Amino acid sequence: MRKEECFYLGKIAKKFSFKGEVLAYLDTDEPELYENLESVFIECNKHLVPFFIEKSSLHKNDFLRIRFEDMNTEEDADAIMGNAIYLPLNMLPKLTGNKFYFHEVIGFEIEDQRLGIFGKIAAVNDSTAQPLFEVLNGEVEMLIPMIDHFLVKIDRENKKVIMNLPEGLVEMYL
Secondary structure (H helix, E strand, O other): OOOHHEEEEEEEEEEEOOOEEEEEEEEEOOHHHHOOEEEEEOOOOOOOOEEEEEEEEEOOOOEEEEEEEEOOHHHHHHOHHHHOEEEEEEHOOOOOOOOOOOHHOOOOOOEEOOOOOEEEEHHHHHHEEOOOEEEEOOOOEEEEEOOOEEEEEOOOOOOOOOOOOOOOOOOOOO
């Protein structure tokens, strides 16, 4: 499984017992959706390795207590400590309306209600305080803030993000 085909679920945060159990921090608003997983992919030396789950249960809201198959010692648990956990993209809950996953809109056209289509979303930059659409218009790269107030509609059928942007925002790039 390649990383591009997966989404980040969380990471192995700490050991739970002397018998190889671990606590995984789940980076999600709905940890209960992931309580009964059969397996996960754990990043080991930049490769995703499948780990099969013997049993798991929620622990203090954001953590999942996991007992992996064939992990029976503290040393086994130490080997994966701090490693990222991934699941295949097809395991993401479907979103509707104007809610979307960042990876889902890459390649969508972006349209302003006033100006029409002005580019394609090349990436989403979420390393800033305000996530940004990185939009390409020919050779010109534009950064468009992902603000709910500007977002009119996610048109999945026509692969478009329709926005109502402030006057001058797009024009300053062109």
